[in-house]
Amino acid sequence: MNEQDEALKQVLQRAAPGPTDCELKRDLWPEMRQRLDRPPVQISLGDWALAATLLLCLLLFPETIAAVLYLL
Amino acid sequence: MTGIVEAELERFTRGDIQAFEALFREYQGEVYGWIIRIVHDSGAAEDLTIETFWRIYRARARFDPCRSFGAWARRIATNLALEHLSRRRLEKSLDNGFPIRAPGTGTPDPAIAADVCAKVLAAFDELPAKLRVTARLAMIEERPYAEIAEALGISTNGVKSRVFRAIRLLRKSLEKRGVRP
Numbered sequence: 001m002n003e004q005d006e007a008l009k010q011v012l013q014r015a016a017p018g019p020t021d022c023e024l025k026r027d028l029w030p031e032m033r034q035r036l037d038r039p040p041v042q043i044s045l046g047d048w049a050l051a052a053t054l055l056l057c058l059l060l061f062p063e064t065i066a067a068v069l070y071l072l
Numbered sequence: 073m074t075g076i077v078e079a080e081l082e083r084f085t086r087g088d089i090q091a092f093e094a095l096f097r098e099y100q101g102e103v104y105g106w107i108i109r110i111v112h113d114s115g116a117a118e119d120l121t122i123e124t125f126w127r128i129y130r131a132r133a134r135f136d137p138c139r140s141f142g143a144w145a146r147r148i149a150t151n152l153a154l155e156h157l158s159r160r161r162l163e164k165s166l167d168n169g170f171p172i173r174a175p176g177t178g179t180p181d182p183a184i185a186a187d188v189c190a191k192v193l194a195a196f197d198e199l200p201a202k203l204r205v206t207a208r209l210a211m212i213e214e215r216p217y218a219e220i221a222e223a224l225g226i227s228t229n230g231v232k233s234r235v236f237r238a239i240r241l242l243r244k245s246l247e248k249r250g251v252r253p
Contacts, residue, residue, distance in 0.1 A: 013212055024105070036126075
């Protein structure tokens with residue numbers, strides 16, 4: 001870094017100082033544990049059937065794509 | 073630095089929850105400290121720390137116990153922090169608001185005029201997320217280039233190049249705003 005870059009660095013450090021405290025104040029494990037215990041998202045058979053029907057409709061009638069996009 | 077032994081890392085890769093808990097407790101502070109330096113928001117840093125470890129847990133089978141767990145965690149954390157910054161920038165542009173200083177960040181030096189300070193912050197905020205993060209870690213936090221390179225998954229020369237580009241863009245942007253540091 002040349003002198004000019006060093007000056008810019010100094011201005012930056014004064015104008016946008018970093019966080020005053022980087023220490024973690026509490027244990028995050030209980031939240032992590034909750035996240036791990038959360039059941040994975042289940043997709044029901046009905047949802048799969050609906051998605052398959054929609055896909056089939058789009059393949060057979062491509063002109064409906066615009067209507068589906070509009071409804072989304 | 074760490075009391076985690078290779079055997080524990082191996083147990084973690086096999087999905088042992090106790091080994092994962094030991095790793096979590098050992099590294100949560102380090103990961104949080106790394107993330108808050110990038111995002112400057114303690115609440116977001118906590119959420120991103122949990123998200124980082126969640127991704128670590130899901131990707132455990134791909135981890136090589138011979139490699140540094142800390143470096144791997146920092147890399148995942150950096151990617152998440154970058155995604156967070158991009159999302160926040162998009163929200164800000166939708167709000168059309170001025171950058172808000174996150175709680176817990178240091179206050180600007182009173183010797184610098186408020187308008188200069190605002191212009192510098194605005195110019196810095198305009199940098200592309202990757203350049204901004206690299207410049208923040210290198211120029212404000214003064215982290216070693218090698219550490220930044222590892223976290224960003226690029227070479228040390230890549231870090232130097234990003235810092236150089238960030239400086240050039242910052243200077244241009246500040247000159248447009250009538251500031252010559």
